[in-house]
Amino acid sequence: MAHVEWTNALSVGIEAIDNQHKRIIEYANKLQDNLGDRHAMAEVLEDTIEYTESHFGFEETLLEEAEYPYLKVHRRIHDLFIRRIEEYKKRFLNGEDIGKELHDSLVHWLIKHIKSEDANYSACLIAKFGKEEAEMAEKKKIWLKKSWFARLFGDGAH
Ligand SMILES: [Fe+2]
Numbered sequence: 662m663a664h665v666e667w668t669n670a671l672s673v674g675i676e677a678i679d680n681q682h683k684r685i686i687e688y689a690n691k692l693q694d695n696l697g698d699r700h701a702m703a704e705v706l707e708d709t710i711e712y713t714e715s716h717f718g719f720e721e722t723l724l725e726e727a728e729y730p731y732l733k734v735h736r737r738i739h740d741l742f743i744r745r746i747e748e749y750k751k752r753f754l755n756g757e758d759i760g761k762e763l764h765d766s767l768v769h770w771l772i773k774h775i776k777s778e779d780a781n782y783s784a785c786l787i788a789k790f791g792k793e794e795a796e797m798a799e800k801k802k803i804w805l806k807k808s809w810f811a812r813l814f815g816d817g818a819h
Pocket residue numbers: 682716720775779
């Protein structure tokens with residue numbers, strides 16, 4: 662499978678979220694580049710899980726703030742995916758060669774999720790916060806105090 666390329670068809674119309682999705686796609690591509698190299702894969706796997714969890718947390722916080730009516734379902738979808746990816750990690754740690762399967766599953770799930778469930782909240786978030794990234798960033802700083810916030814936005818803390 663070739664590298665997954667970002668296209669505008671994947672945009673949810675909110676730059677901060679698009680950037681996070683781009684980064685998860687980069688992780689998927691990196692996973693593919695390192696198939697067969699267990700040491701490198703362990704690292705990418707760890708980063709992928711951590712970053713994806715952070716992204717989900719970020720999205721859920723925004724959706725909560727926007728009083729998105731389908732947040733509960735959206736959160737359940739995220740949780741299920743994390744459970745699935747953790748399952749891959751377990752198998753990997755048991756010595757199984759899950760790289761390709763994980764990569765394909767990640768790409769397939771991600772693209773599908775971004776194009777459907779994530780695209781669905783776009784209008785709600787834009788209506789609530791406006792399209793301007795700067796405006797959103799300002800608001801985010803007020804309500805996002807969790808540690809993953811610093812990691813995602815380089816807020817000075819690590
Ligand atoms: Fe997302």
